[in-house]
Amino acid sequence: MCTTCGCSTTDHDHHHDHNHDHGHTHSHDSKHSHQHETESGKRTTIAIEEDILGKNNRLAGFNRAIFKEKGIFVLNLVSSPGSGKTTLLERTLNELSHKLSFAVIEGDQQTDNDAQRIAATGVPVRQINTGTGCHLDAHMIMHGTEEFDLDNLDILLIENVGNLVCPAAFDLGEHHKVAVLSVTEGEDKPLKYPQMFHNSTIMLLNKTDLLPHLDFDVEKCKEYARRVNPGIIIFEVSAKSGEGMQAWYQWLSAGAKR
Numbered sequence: 045m046c047t048t049c050g051c052s053t054t055d056h057d058h059h060h061d062h063n064h065d066h067g068h069t070h071s072h073d074s075k076h077s078h079q080h081e082t083e084s085g086k087r088t089t090i091a092i093e094e095d096i097l098g099k100n101n102r103l104a105g106f107n108r109a110i111f112k113e114k115g116i117f118v119l120n121l122v123s124s125p126g127s128g129k130t131t132l133l134e135r136t137l138n139e140l141s142h143k144l145s146f147a148v149i150e151g152d153q154q155t156d157n158d159a160q161r162i163a164a165t166g167v168p169v170r171q172i173n174t175g176t177g178c179h180l181d182a183h184m185i186m187h188g189t190e191e192f193d194l195d196n197l198d199i200l201l202i203e204n205v206g207n208l209v210c211p212a213a214f215d216l217g218e219h220h221k222v223a224v225l226s227v228t229e230g231e232d233k234p235l236k237y238p239q240m241f242h243n244s245t246i247m248l249l250n251k252t253d254l255l256p257h258l259d260f261d262v263e264k265c266k267e268y269a270r271r272v273n274p275g276i277i278i279f280e281v282s283a284k285s286g287e288g289m290q291a292w293y294q295w296l297s298a299g300a301k302r
């Protein structure tokens with residue numbers, strides 16, 4: 045029995061309605077079920093949502109305390125599907141893992157494709173499949189870190205499920221959310237999905253190598269991001285060519301040594 049979250053760490057399949065990488069369905073879906081149209085129904089939905097977020101925040105606090113005790117710098121990469129999160133991680137690990145010790149948690153609804161890509165860099169990785177769930181939560185991270193050597197870890201990088209909405213609401217106990225936006229998505233995304241950019245410390249504007257082929261307005265995009273989060277730090281990068289990555293590496297390395 046896990047004394048922090050109250051779950052059994054050995055036989056999740058029988059006791060849980062949430063999902064790690066065990067293939068069962070995640071109860072957080074109740075947050076998104078708006079089938080109750082009556083006033084009392086709405087109250088029920090809101091109460092469930094508060095309960096879920098309250099439990100998540102408690103477990104995120106537990107994660108944060110562990111990360112602090114072990115001196116691990118933890119980042120939560122959030123974005124829409126395909127913005128280049130895994131490609132950014134691959135390049136970052138290939139270029140920095142000889143200097144700093146990393147571990148990675150990969151979140152996807154299905155497949156371990158991304159974990160395989162990370163494993164090829166030689167960095168320890170754990171894949172979490174959320175099934176129908178659209179985001180990682182603190183409980184998944186709590187158990188997802190169990191097999192890592194936390195005493196000898198500088199940086200934990202978490203790649204969340206590709207989704208610009210739900211991951212914004214869930215604290216995993218990370219130090220910072222890092223929003224990845226690729227230039228193929230349109231410069232208005234920070235205005236359309238403000239919570240994600242409001243809650244992120246960093247915006248990595250990725251795929252800048254494609255700019256010559258697009259109408260994407262970089263300055264307008266940066267202005268939109270600052271409109272929802274005046275303090276957001278923006279790095280323009282290409283995970284493919286490596287352009288602009290040095291500034292990101294410096295910020296990451298400084299965070300690990302803080």
Ligand SMILES: Nc1nc2c(ncn2[C@@H]2O[C@H](COP(=O)(O)OP(=O)(O)OP(=O)(O)O)[C@@H](O)[C@H]2O)c(=O)[nH]1
Nearest residue numbers: 124125126127128129130131206250251282283284
């Ligand atoms: N041109 C270009 N392509 C890129 C860049 N970064 C990633 N890609 C491509 O974009 C596609 C998606 O990249 P991924 O790294 O798998 O994206 P992701 O955000 O991890 O995707 P999900 O995990 O499915 O959400 C791949 O075809 C990459 O090769 C970049 O900087 N420039």
Ligand SMILES: [Mg+2]
Nearest residue numbers: 129130158203
């Ligand atoms: Mg990925």
